[in-house]
Amino acid sequence: MSIDGEFRIVSVLGGVLSGIGKGLATASIARILQEYGYRTTAMKIDPYINYDAGTLRPTEHGEVWVTFDGGEIDQDLGTYERFLGRELSKRNNITTGQVYKSVIERERRGEYLGKTVQLIPHIQEEIVNRILEIAHGYECVLVEVGGTIGDHENVPFLLALKHLERRFGPGRVVHVLLTYLPIPGHLGEMKTKPAQQAIRMLSETGIFPTLILCRAEHEVDQVRKNKIETYANIDADSVISAPDVRHLYSLPLLFEREGLGRKLLAKLGLPPRREPDWRPWRDAVYRLEHPQRSCRIAIVGKYVDSGSFSLSDSYVSINRALEHAAVARGTQVEVQWVDSKTLEHQPPEQILAPYHGIIIPGGFGATGMEGKIAAICHAREQGLPFLGLCYGLHLAVVEYARNVMGLVGAATTEVEPMSPHPVIDLLPSQKERMKTDGYGGTMRLGAYSAQLDDTTEVYRLYRSTGRLDRDRERLLELRDDPAAAFRVGGVDLGRPCIIERHRHRYEVNDLYVDQLRQAGLLLSGWHVRVDGRILVEFIELQEHEFFVATQAHPEFRSRLEDPSPLFLGLVEAAERRAGQG
Numbered sequence: 001m002s003i004d005g006e007f008r009i010v011s012v013l014g015g016v017l018s019g020i021g022k023g024l025a026t027a028s029i030a031r032i033l034q035e036y037g038y039r040t041t042a043m044k045i046d047p048y049i050n051y052d053a054g055t056l057r058p059t060e061h062g063e064v065w066v067t068f069d070g071g072e073i074d075q076d077l078g079t080y081e082r083f084l085g086r087e088l089s090k091r092n093n094i095t096t097g098q099v100y101k102s103v104i105e106r107e108r109r110g111e112y113l114g115k116t117v118q119l120i121p122h123i124q125e126e127i128v129n130r131i132l133e134i135a136h137g138y139e140c141v142l143v144e145v146g147g148t149i150g151d152h153e154n155v156p157f158l159l160a161l162k163h164l165e166r167r168f169g170p171g172r173v174v175h176v177l178l179t180y181l182p183i184p185g186h187l188g189e190m191k192t193k194p195a196q197q198a199i200r201m202l203s204e205t206g207i208f209p210t211l212i213l214c215r216a217e218h219e220v221d222q223v224r225k226n227k228i229e230t231y232a233n234i235d236a237d238s239v240i241s242a243p244d245v246r247h248l249y250s251l252p253l254l255f256e257r258e259g260l261g262r263k264l265l266a267k268l269g270l271p272p273r274r275e276p277d278w279r280p281w282r283d284a285v286y287r288l289e290h291p292q293r294s295c296r297i298a299i300v301g302k303y304v305d306s307g308s309f310s311l312s313d314s315y316v317s318i319n320r321a322l323e324h325a326a327v328a329r330g331t332q333v334e335v336q337w338v339d340s341k342t343l344e345h346q347p348p349e350q351i352l353a354p355y356h357g358i359i360i361p362g363g364f365g366a367t368g369m370e371g372k373i374a375a376i377c378h379a380r381e382q383g384l385p386f387l388g389l390c391y392g393l394h395l396a397v398v399e400y401a402r403n404v405m406g407l408v409g410a411a412t413t414e415v416e417p418m419s420p421h422p423v424i425d426l427l428p429s430q431k432e433r434m435k436t437d438g439y440g441g442t443m444r445l446g447a448y449s450a451q452l453d454d455t456t457e458v459y460r461l462y463r464s465t466g467r468l469d470r471d472r473e474r475l476l477e478l479r480d481d482p483a484a485a486f487r488v489g490g491v492d493l494g495r496p497c498i499i500e501r502h503r504h505r506y507e508v509n510d511l512y513v514d515q516l517r518q519a520g521l522l523l524s525g526w527h528v529r530v531d532g533r534i535l536v537e538f539i540e541l542q543e544h545e546f547f548v549a550t551q552a553h554p555e556f557r558s559r560l561e562d563p564s565p566l567f568l569g570l571v572e573a574a575e576r577r578a579g580q581g
Contacts, residue, residue, distance in 0.1 A: 007135045008172050008268045011161050012144045013207075015179035015198025020215045023076030025178050025242065026144040027083035028252040032261040033140045034084060035252075037273025042080040042142035043092040043134050044073070045127075047153035051097040052090075063316050066503045066556055067092075069484075070446030076144060078317055078556065083252070085559055092134055096153060099126050119156060127160035128167075140268070149177075149201045158205045165207070171269045177202060177209035178242070181216040181224065190216060192224050196231045209234065210267050211260070213242045238263065247323075249285050249560055253278060284327050284560050291332035295574040297322060298338045298355040300375045302368035315361050318389070321555040324563035325571040333571060343371030348378035357385035357546070357574035360392030362503065362553060366415040373399045380547060385573035387566060388549030390504050393539060394424045396549045397508055397516065405519045414506050423516075425509040427533070444502045448527050449475055449488050450537035450552070452496040456524035458538045458548060461565035462498050471498040490528035498525075500537075500552035507551070508536035525550075546573030 010033075012026045026042055034040045050056060053064045054072035065071075065078040071090020081088055103126050107117045135141045143161070147154050165173040179195040195214065202209065212228060214220040220241040229236040240258050245251055255261070256278065265272060299315055319335055326333040336355070343351060352358060358379055360372050372392070376399045379386035388396045394412050401410035401423045409416070412424035430442045452459045452468075462468050475493055478484045491497050508516075513536065517523060525538030541547040546569060558564035 006168070006172060007138055008140050008174075008270065009131070009135065009161075009164060009168070010140065010142050010264070010268070011173070011175045011207075012142060013158075013175060013177050013202065013209075014145070014148045015177055015202065016148065016194045017180055018146075018148050020178065020180050021242070022144055022146075022178050023074075023079045024248055024251055025176070025213055026076070026142050027079045028255055029176065029260070029264065030080060030140075030142045031083040031252050032255060032276070033142075033264070035276035035278065036261055036265060038139045038270070039137070040084065040140040040142070041088065041092065041134060041138045042084065042144065043088075043094065043131070044076045044080075044144045044146065045157050046074050046093065046095045046146045047151065047157065048095060048146075049097045049100070050095060051101060052093070052095060063314055064503070065317070066445060066501050066553060068447045068501065072445065072503065074146070075316055078320075080142075082320060082559055085561060089134075091130070094127065094130050096156070099123060099130070099156070102126055120159065123156050124160050124163055127157060128163055131160070131164065149198050155205070158207060162206045171267075174210040174264070174267050175202075175207050176211045176213060176264075178213045178215060181214050181220060183217055190218070190220065190224055192227045192231075195228060199228075199232045208232075210238065211264060212239045214239060215242045217244050219243045238267075247285060247288050249281070249288065253282060253285065280561060287327045287330055288323065291326065292330040293575055293578070294332040294334065295356040295571065295578040296334045296336065296354055297357040297359065297570070297574055298336050298352060299359045299361060300338045300340050300343065300372055301361045302340050302363055302365075317553075317555040317558070318359060318361055321558035321564050321567040322571065324558045324560050325567040327560060328563045328568060329571050329575065331571055331575055333574075338375075340368030340371035340375065343374045344368070348374045349382070352378055352384065355384070356577040357387070357570050359570070360386070360388045360395060360549075362390035362392065364391065364414070369395065369415055373402075377403055380541065380544065383545045385546040385570055385577055386544075386548070387546075387570045388539075389555070390502075390551060390553055393508075393536075393549035393551050394506060396539060396547075397423050397521070400516065400519070400521050401512070404521075405515060412506055421512070423509050423512045424506050426505065427507055430505065443505045447478075447487050447499050447501050448537075448552070449491045449497055449499050450525040450527050451491040452498065452525045452538070453522070454496050456522060456538075457540055457542070457546070457569065458524040458550075458566070459496055461569045463496070465563070465565045465568065467498055467565055468496055475499055486530055489530055490532055492528075500550065500554050501556040502552050504551065510534065524548075527551075545577065546570060 012022055014022045030040050030042045052072045053074055062075045065073050065075045067090045068087045069089050073093035077088055077093055103122050145157050179198045181190050181195055183190050225236040225239040228239050240260055322333045372395050376396050398410055401407040407421040409419055410421035410423050411419035413422045475488050475497055479488045522540050522542055523536055524540050527535045527537050537551050539549050554564040554566050
């Protein structure tokens with residue numbers, strides 16, 4: 001707990017419109033409080049009725065973030081983890097669906113003793129209890145509420161925050177409003193009226209902002225700050241400029257230039273515990289802004305368009321992992337999203353010629369699948385550096401089986417259930433479960449161990465980044481935890497082992513493993529289940545410049561100060577391809 005034995009809650013609310021960076025602002029504030037010496041965590045409230053983000057369309061919602069403990073949740077949790085440098089639980093994401101499901105189940109069990117179950121107090125209490133559960137063991141808790149002020153679905157969560165403020169006092173619960181100041185093209189003047197309306201609507205819930213973050217194309221001048229001061233009844237010093245930044249990791253430094261950390265601590269009644277040392281962070285941002293080399297990498301996927309718009313949020317963690325590797329290498333990585341469907345109709349050598357490396361990301365289904373396979377074939381044959389992630393591993397195995405081993409019709413049974421060569425398939429135990437329970441509970445979600453062959457490129461990368469030693473310590477902890485021991489499985493912790501996060505249902509069919517090995521495909525890492533069954537985790541081609549695929553999603557563990565080993569390897573190989581390595 002904090003210096004007086006009590007935690008503090010900082011809510012982050014949005015005004016005017018969504019998509020202006022609440023998640024980034026929340027992560028930045030959390031990092032700032034952590035730098036001042038306080039144990040800090042962050043959580044996201046999503047007002048949608050879905051239970052979690054697992055079934056949401058990536059083109060609408062963005063990527064699904066997978067937590068260490070197997071949650072399929074909002075991508076803002078990824079931003080929190082990257083900024084805090086720490087794992088968060090699936091409990092750090094609350095949805096309306098979770099809240100109502102829990103209350104209804106409790107009512108069905110008779111736990112309300114015949115009372116009429118209502119929004120107030122029962123739904124409100126459920127929300128409050130979930131926030132307090134996350135707060136346990138921390139000194140500062142950031143609570144981001146999705147959507148914007150005025151959305152009907154936000155009301156129960158705003159009521160819960162107001163309840164917490166009444167319960168603990170305004171000094172322990174403060175509110176940060178992120179609002180937007182547009183600059184209409186025909187006026188050329190920054191307007192505060194939308195921000196004023198957001199403040200008014202927020203006040204109707206009984207919540208008054210403690211700090212106001214002003215998103216805009218440019219820094220907010222003192223004239224606008226004074227206008228907001230008058231309308232919001234807070235001093236202009238509490239109005240913080242949040243202009244567009246070239247790189248998102250610049251935002252905490254920008255906030256600190258305006259003294260956000262000390263201002264917020266003062267509002268919370270907390271002294272700075274230490275003087276923040278931003279030098280490593282600032283150095284990383286400098287390297288990001290002043291690269292010494294460059295290379296071009298294509299992400300070949302299907303979630304790249306929505307109507308007339310291109311949606312990079314579908315693969316945001318991959319993009320961030322490439323940034324982290326770029327910082328470590330002093331390289332500018334130019335990323336392009338290539339629609340895999342175009343590769344089904346145009347020669348891959350024509351479309352992929354400008355690039356020094358490609359990534360085949362995770363995904364599901366048949367759309368664009370043959371285009372991805374064509375891209376993999378081109379990368380294998382032309383020595384183009386390649387990294388396959390999850391579905392990317394599946395399709396790399398399919399391509400190898402078809403074009404190297406000559407297994408006509410080789411496929412994943414996800415797309416071709418009657419394939420004569422199902423090199424990717426469900427496990428027998430999954431098939432049995434699906435006969436009675438459908439698809440529920442048949443995915444591998446969250447962190448799982450992998451044992452590495454110490455003669456491989458994968459091993460070299462994990463060893464050179466120090467991940468082998470750190471991951472072994474974590475696996476030893478998990479092995480002693482009865483609830484998490486299955487994530488370690490039966491691997492030999494006396495040999496090289498790592499841990500990565502997963503989100504998939506289909507596996508490399510072990511009936512074909514020996515054939516794949518004999519044909520020259522190196523299986524460089526594997527997971528051993530508790531029942532002894534071996535699951536392929538990594539593959540590579542040793543004679544290739546860089547041809548690696550993993551069943552996992554290593555992008556979920558990549559950090560600015562601790563980049564993913566596999567992404568480092570890809571960028572290093574792409575530099576060599578570009579003639580700059």
